[in-house]
Amino acid sequence: MPEPPFDVPRLPAGDSLALRPWTLADLPLVEEASGDPYIPLITTVPSAYSHAAGVAFVERQWDRAAHGTGWPFVVERVADGRAVGTVGLWSAPHARASAGYWVAPSARGGGAALAGLRAATAWAFAALGLARVELYVEPWNTASRRTAESAGFRPEGLLRSWQEVGGARRDMLMYARLPTDPVG
Numbered sequence: 162m163p164e165p166p167f168d169v170p171r172l173p174a175g176d177s178l179a180l181r182p183w184t185l186a187d188l189p190l191v192e193e194a195s196g197d198p199y200i201p202l203i204t205t206v207p208s209a210y211s212h213a214a215g216v217a218f219v220e221r222q223w224d225r226a227a228h229g230t231g232w233p234f235v236v237e238r239v240a241d242g243r244a245v246g247t248v249g250l251w252s253a254p255h256a257r258a259s260a261g262y263w264v265a266p267s268a269r270g271g272g273a274a275l276a277g278l279r280a281a282t283a284w285a286f287a288a289l290g291l292a293r294v295e296l297y298v299e300p301w302n303t304a305s306r307r308t309a310e311s312a313g314f315r316p317e318g319l320l321r322s323w324q325e326v327g328g329a330r331r332d333m334l335m336y337a338r339l340p341t342d343p344v345g
């Protein structure tokens with residue numbers, strides 16, 4: 162594990178996407194995500210968008226890297242540089258990290274989260290020497306479960322009443338991938 166502060170590199174993600182750090186040019190992505198019914202419930206994306214709230218969100222991503230709590234990536238479409246979503250790795254003890262991802266509603270259906278998750282996880286194992294990447298998915302969230310499974314993550318169990326989401330306790334499926342697991 163590298164010592165903090167962490168660097169967020171630019172990485173290829175499949176044929177047409179790339180992972181890169183957040184910039185203030187990504188505010189339209191934050192604004193679109195604010196209008197999604199679910200993303201603000203599970204992230205710090207503001208549910209009521211304003212320019213100031215969007216800037217504060219991007220600054221929180223910079224702080225995470227600067228203070229060593231994680232590696233927040235934007236998923237960018239290489240052809241036009243458009244930011245379509247995000248993948249983040251959040252540092253945990255014992256050479257572990259947890260992953261999270263979301264895609265702008267207008268960019269869904271193209272496997273952006275899958276390409277981003279594959280790239281971030283491969284980098285975490287190769288460059289950071291992590292032993293395990295975990296992620297948590299609500300059982301109803303088929304698109305996220307498919308994304309995790311296609312990226313080689315395996316379900317390890319149902320975590321009952323794991324966290325509060327939108328004011329109610331929710332169960333979460335825990336998925337994990339080890340460096341020795343097949344890519345999927």
Ligand SMILES: CC(C)(COP(=O)(O)OP(=O)(O)OC[C@H]1O[C@@H](n2cnc3c(N)ncnc32)[C@H](O)[C@@H]1OP(=O)(O)O)[C@@H](O)C(=O)NCCC(=O)NCCS
Pocket residue numbers: 199200203262263264265268269270271272273274275297298299302303304305307308311
């Ligand atoms: C989860 C999310 C990132 C997936 O977006 P995406 O990368 O565009 O994924 P896709 O739309 O390509 O869907 C991935 C797979 O799920 C399937 N899928 C998508 N929506 C589905 C639905 N409502 N019911 C069943 N299957 C669905 C797709 O057909 C695809 O299947 P495939 O692997 O067989 O091709 C996106 O839905 C999202 O941002 N959701 C809100 C935030 C969220 O839930 N994040 C994850 C938290 S754990």
